[in-house]
Amino acid sequence: MNGVLRGVNRILLALVGLILLVAGGSVLAVGLGASPPSWWVYGSRHDVLLTHAQRTRWRADGWWWPVVVAVLAVLVLLALWWLAAVLRRRHLAxxxxxxxxxxxxxxxxxxxxxxxxxxxxxxxxxxxxxxxxxxxxxxxxxxxxxxxxxxxxxxxxxxxxxxxxxxxxxxxxxxxxxxxxxxxxxxxxxxxxxx
The missing domain is CATH 3.30.70.1350 (Cation efflux protein, cytoplasmic domain)
Known part of the structure; x- marks a missing residue:
């Protein structure tokens, strides 16, 4: 079980690190004047990730806030589980x-x-x-x-x-x-x- 947890931890850390590296690198590159591909989320250095219309699109719908709260709660619980698994003292294999x-x-x-x-x-x-x-x-x-x-x-x-x-x-x-x-x-x- 310890080896499986260690493997899952390494894979999750690698994925999170890769996602953050790509996202941060793209923001930095576009901010410094690089021209991104047409399908990329940023078109120019003055672009925002989400437009005002995209941010407020479902706000009036009744399902929006419960879904947002549930997703955030699941993410917080997963992050706490992960932190507890990493910080827990393991025994010597x-x-x-x-x-x-x-x-x-x-x-x-x-x-x-x-x-x-x-x-x-x-x-x-x-x-x-x-x-x-x-x-x-x-x-x-x-x-x-x-x-x-x-x-x-x-x-x-x-x-x-x-x-x-x-x-x-x-x-x-x-x-x-x-x-x-x-x-x-x-x-x-x-x-x-x-x-």
Whole structure:
């Protein structure tokens, strides 16, 4: 999904850039005195994009303003979706693993995240663990989100993670270090009436 979004983003950016370049270049060329072809929207340097008659043509029709507002709303929503997709932090797709013979292999980031989270979830008192890899594929970092049972000491759990799942993930990927940001929350149980 990440690769598809990246491809769509590049295509959209290229199209928008090309349209803006052609439109801006044509306005600049005509403004500097170049003579455009007869089918072009600008005929001379004193031309406007839309004439007064074209701008006010459908203003009196009842469908005009709802259509304008709907089109603009869709464009704003698409632009916000696009911005959110671009700004959203993505997880690392691949981790580079040194094979020891001068070559490198690529480990799927999702597989490393899955194993790291699964091993962390097996620790005593960990209700749920989520892992996201970030950074570069040659120097990854991870973000670990833990949901702990109320009876667990967070310090002990962190020590168990550092010597267990984190060390295993680091060693299996052949990394010298795997910086990890850990966020901890406690499970909240409902109070029960005791008879």
């Amino acid at each position: 691949e981790v580079s693993v040194d094979t020891g013979d001068g070559e490198e292999a690529l480990l799927r980031g999702g597989a490393l995240e899955e194993v790291f989270a699964e091993q962390t979830s097996r620790l005593d008192g960990v209700a749920r663990a989520r892992v996201r890899l970030r950074g570069r594929r040659t120097a990854p970092a991870s973000r670990l989100r833990l949901l702990l049972e109320p009876h667990v000491d967070p310090g002990t759990t962190l020590q168990d993670i550092a010597t267990g799942p984190l060390a295993h993930a680091r060693d299996s990927a052949g990394l010298t270090a795997l910086p990890t940001d850990v966020r901890i929350r406690a499970v909240k149980h409902r109070a029960e009436r005791v008879s």
